[in-house]
Amino acid sequence: GQQVMQIPQYQHVQEGEDFTTYCNSSTTLSNIQWYKQRPGGHPVFLIQLVKSGEVKKQKRLTFQFGEAKKNSSLHITATQTTDVGTYFCAGAPVTSGTYKYIFGTGTRLKVLA
Amino acid sequence: AAGVIQSPRHLIKEKRETATLKCYPIPRHDTVYWYQQGPGQDPQFLISFYEKMQSDKGSIPDRFSAQQFSDYHSELNMSSLELGDSALYFCASSPPTGEEQYFGPGTRLTVT
Numbered sequence: 640g641q642q643v644m645q646i647p648q649y650q651h652v653q654e655g656e657d658f659t660t661y662c663n664s665s666t667t668l669s670n671i672q673w674y675k676q677r678p679g680g681h682p683v684f685l686i687q688l689v690k691s692g693e694v695k696k697q698k699r700l701t702f703q704f705g706e707a708k709k710n711s712s713l714h715i716t717a718t719q720t721t722d723v724g725t726y727f728c729a730g731a732p733v734t735s736g737t738y739k740y741i742f743g744t745g746t747r748l749k750v751l752a
Numbered sequence: 753a754a755g756v757i758q759s760p761r762h763l764i765k766e767k768r769e770t771a772t773l774k775c776y777p778i779p780r781h782d783t784v785y786w787y788q789q790g791p792g793q794d795p796q797f798l799i800s801f802y803e804k805m806q807s808d809k810g811s812i813p814d815r816f817s818a819q820q821f822s823d824y825h826s827e828l829n830m831s832s833l834e835l836g837d838s839a840l841y842f843c844a845s846s847p848p849t850g851e852e853q854y855f856g857p858g859t860r861l862t863v864t
Contacts (some may be wrong), residue, residue, distance in 0.1 A: 672852065681842060681855040682795065725792055731851075738783055738800040738846075739808035740853070745794050 641666050641732050645743040653751050660746035662711040662728035669733045671704055671711045672740065677724040685713075702729050718750045756856035757838050764804045764862045765833050771826040775843030783807070783846040784826045785853060786810050786818055790839045801826060833863045 642665045652658050662671065670689045674682035686695055688704035688711060694704045701714045711728055728743040757776040765771050777784050783802045786809075787795035797810035801820040813816070815833075820826040830837060840860050844853035 670851065674853075674855075681858055682844075682853075684852040684854065687850070687852055729795075729853075735808060737787065737807065738802055738851075739797055741797065742783070742787075742794040743843060 641735070641741050643728060643730050643741045643743040645726075645728060645746050647742065647746055649747045649749070651749045651751060652718050654720060655717050658715045658722070658748055660713050660728075660748075662713075662730075662743045664709045664730050664732070664741075665737045666709070666732045666734060668708050668730035669707075670731050672729045673702060673711075673713055674727045674729060674742075676727065676745075680724075682727060688708050715748075718748070720750050720752055723748060723750050756824045756843055756845050756854055758841075758845045758856035758859050760859060761857065762860050762862075764864065766864055767833060767835060769833050769863075771830045771833060771861060773830070773841050773843075773861070775826045775828070775845075775856060777824055777845030778842070778847070778854055780847065781824070781845035781854070783851075784820055784824070785844040785846075786826070786828050787842040787844065788814075788839045789858075790827070790843060795842060798828070830861075835863050837861060 672687045673685040675681045693704040699716045725745045725747045727745045731738040757840045785800045786798040798812040800807045804820045818828045840858045842858045844855045
């Protein structure tokens, strides 16, 4: 079936280091969303990318959508302890309905002070 | 600002019992999603509704059913509960102007 994989599964970084998580879909996506989930919390929407090759920035976060619309990445510059959590991508396959999102396997980020 | 409301927040049921989870989307949001998240897992898409009509179905077991009512709230009905149904169940809603999903706090279901 349709799969969205993320790597790495876990990442421990020292505060101030950069962090990147990669999201790869087995099928072409109409758009991709990124969410952050703190331990014990619920996913919180960060951003949506729609266009092939799109790059968006939010302060220290940079999001990219691949040219083939099958992969995406989230890069955090100079991590802070507040960045701790699990980052999920969620893609809407073009072959599925409009309101069906497949979540990636997630990358759990730990930031060491 | 109003958020997605889910009730109950915690639910303990025994095997073979039934459960009903409720979701109240953000006012004026027209799309509702249901997800199941096991411990350490990613959210698994179950079902979605757009303007009170079922829109898409994911990995929702036949023992589960859902609907959206005229006031836009949604209910997830789960019957013949199994131990493996123990999980966090999230509801999310989206506005007419976009597809970003706003998640509720979740209902933690424990089946014993």
